[in-house]
Amino acid sequence: MRGWAGIAALALAMPAAANTPAQLPAGLWLSPHNNVAVRTGPCGAHLCGWVVWASPSARADAKDGGVDRLLGTELLEDYAADGSGAWTGTVFVPDMGRRFASRIDLPRPDTLRIRGCMWGGMLCRTQSWSRIEQVPHG
Template identity: 65%
Template sequence: MMRPHAILAVAAAMLAAAPAAAQPAPNLAGLWQNPHRTVVVRTGNCGAERWCGWVAWASAEAEADAKDGGVDRLVGTELLQGYERDGPGSWTGTVFVPDMNRRFSSRIEAVSANELRIRGCVLGGLFCKTQVWTRVEALPR
């Protein structure tokens, strides 16, 4: 017969090894601000279970950087393109970087309901850059 503390240890080990209950993915729809606070993107559905994001607000600095990269008008530009869910709280798609005027393969992971980790990579993931974007309730003034 197992001792009570041994039973508790076995139960704790089983719980630790058990997969976590499936959590619903956070809603991507809304306004998200980059860590430099120079761009806000409005995300929403863009077709058959895909998510996209368009620049809803940009600082003068971000507008100038985009213009230097060849993008004349930053507001309205689609930065997040065709993201499809590929796991609980994660999506893959393409990110457009206006100041470079280039697109990169990308992955979005929900850090929380109010934070997204956005990673863009080139050369099959050899070089990557990651930013954490924060949900905002309104556009900056």
């Protein structure tokens, strides 16, 4: 019986990683190709992200995908903390004009990792966006 008491005491002393609240990935983020900036923040009980800057080529690609006005478009939709330190929601890909199941997390305070999947998770793509202090110009 002493063995079970020791295991129980050890279990109680360990931090509960699964119950750790996810750090809110709010802020201003620049895409890996430096052509889109997104501001993330609360939207109701969720987290969302909107395009606040886009290069001319990104705007043209979005237009080809059916998005006439890229600025203001919500790319990160209705993300909720999933209990593992990450957030799950939907990512909108303007140049494809499609939405995909997605997961985001902060592997470092200055990096937003976005993973989007299609076909039930059989095909996924991950990007790492960089935290920036101000919206790019140009």
